[in-house]
Amino acid sequence: MRFRLRVILAAAVAVAVAIALTSSVVYAAVRAELRDQVDRDLVKRAHEVSKFPLGLACEGPGETPLVRLPGARLGGPSGYVQVVCPGEATYRPSGGELALPVPDRARLVAAGESEQFFSDAVVDGTHVRLLTTRHDDLVAVQIARPLDEVDGVLERLRLVMAAVALGGVALAALLGLVVARTALAPVRRLTAAAEHVTETQDLSSRVETQGTDELGRLGASFNQMLGALDRSQRAQRQLVADASHELRTPLTSLRTNVEVLAHAESLPPEERERLRCDVLQQAEELSALVADVVDLAIGDEAPADPEDVRLD
Secondary structure (H helix, E strand, C coil): CCHHHHHHHHHHHHHHHHHHHHHHHHHHHHHHHHHHHHHHHHHHHHHHHCCCCHHHHHCCCCCCCCCCCCCCHHHHHHCEEEEECCCCCEECCCCCCCCCCCCHHHHHHHCCCCCCEEEEEEECCEEEEEEEEECCCCCEEEEEEECHHHHHHHHHHHHHHHHHHHHHHHHHHHHHHHHHHHHCHHHHHHHHHHHHHHHHCCCCCCCCCCCCCHHHHHHHHHHHHHHHHHHHHHHHHHHHHHHHHHHHHHHHHHHHHHHHHCCHHHCCHHHHHHHHHHHHHHHHHHHHHHHHHHHHHHCCCCCCCCCCCCCC
16 A cells, blocks of 8 residues: 555544544533433423322222323323332323333332332334332322434434534545645655666765755755765775776786796796795785775774684
């Protein structure tokens, strides 16, 4: 994967994570606020219902509590009331055909052994918020309110947040592309210069540098490296030229003396001795030149650490 594409993906992923976290926090806050509002309405409704003699509903079929609720499904915003009587019996005002679920904890609330509590339930396919609270001795009241409006608002909020998230990721990818093109321009120039040097072996080319940031320092360091390599290459060529010039003279003289010594039987003894000494001197001079060349080739290279060697 190209570096520019990685930058774009990194920007898009970072924005996506940020939007996801922000959306989650906003969604949780809105959901909690809406449900808290519903819970407050249920508590208010429970306070109003507590004024009615609901306990009489559990004493016999002839007793009818004075409770009148709207005809909306499950009571609508006004709430839907169900009385939990001792034992297994329940009572609903006239017009209440749907039975609310009665968990075991509701019986404990009726008996005064548990505090009031909120719960969610699905009644006849409708999502409701349910408050179970104590009314009279051995009587509990359940008040349900549909959550259709709340669920609708949350559904629209999810759609809006999803659209915002997709738009944000797309915008982040676009901005990442623009930023990558601008920020990575020095890197492209540096890459082009390195490829040019690799193809042409031209160490005289340089990279245009701007600024003193990391990329600017990288370009300057690359130019310094090219300069050092250029100087090293020039020094190497000069070394080879100087070495060949210095070695040519003693080699020529040595070869001439050796050729003359090949016919030493025709030379006087003192002449042969002089040639022999001359050959030895030139050989020593050649050895010294070779040693100097080796020293120049090594340059500033650190010498190897000595190590013990077993001679056996």
